[in-house]
Amino acid sequence: MExxxxxxxxxxxxxxxxxxxAYATEFARRGADVVLVARREDRLRELADRLTSECGVVATVVPADxxxxxxxxxxxxxxxxxxIRVHALVNNAGFGLHDPxxxxxxARTAEMIDLNVNALVALTRAFLPAMAAAGRGLVVNIASTGAxxxxxxxxxxxxxxxxxxxxxxxxxxxxxxxxVQVLAVCPGATATEFRSVSGLHADRMETGSQTPEQVVATTFRALDKGRIGSVVSGGRNALLATLTGWVPRRFATTMAARMLS
Structure with missing residues (x-):
């Protein structure tokens, strides 16, 4: 049930x-108002205008680092x-660095930890109490098959x-x-700006790459079924994640190094 x-x-x-x-678009398509947060205000306003026009929802822009x-x-x-009362929180902001x-x-490494970990925990801690008090809410945290x-x-x-x-x-x-339904989503290679920001070779990201819409579709299939905990996006990625748990840790590290070299 949706x-x-x-x-x-x-x-x-x-x-x-x-x-x-993609997440904001799907929430708006399903009738939810959205609060859009990122550093680039111009892009947020373009998205807000589109979602308001196409979906008839209220889209609030909050620029923030x-x-x-x-x-x-x-x-x-x-x-x-x-x-504004937030019913669903999607902790998607984050980036990676591809360097020894x-x-x-x-400084950039410390910034990555601050965004990927500290901000995610702080935002969850800030918005979760009201959800728990209301007996209803969603928290979606974007992890990775790299986890x-x-x-x-x-x-x-x-x-x-x-x-x-x-x-x-x-x-x-x-x-x-x-x-409160809490879910970690673990995408593999996805066609986003991640590759250019991280410095990963484009060909390493292209093989088996998903679209953002495919990742979001996986997320909502899980949410619609009431799933909690985690979900891996993409059958190939799910298989690799499972196999990683079966092989010796050192072997998994060696294979990951070859894939990322």
């Missing part, structure tokens, strides 16, 4: 491109001040996504009885 989202509001981070646009200190608290306060750890820029094995040349990125996966699965267990 989730009934009309009359609710979804907040989507990283909504200026790729998966963020979520890696900045205190950004999550400031965003929550902003949304509260507008009188010793070669990667230290299932160490990722040489993307060591910190893989570790952030392993954190997201573990955190989300544990949280899903904690709050399920309180009516």
């Amino acid at each position: 989730l009934q989202l009309k009359g609710t509001t979804a907040l989507v981070t990283g909504a200026s491109s790729g998966l963020g646009i 979520l890696a900045a200190p205190g950004a999550a608290a400031a965003l929550h306060a902003d949304v509260e001040a507008r009188g 750890f010793l070669d990667a820029d230290a 299932f094995a160490p990722c040489p040349t993307m060591a910190v990125y893989g570790a952030t996504k392993a954190f997201v996966l573990s955190f989300t699965e544990a949280l899903a267990h904690e709050v399920h009885a309180r009516g």
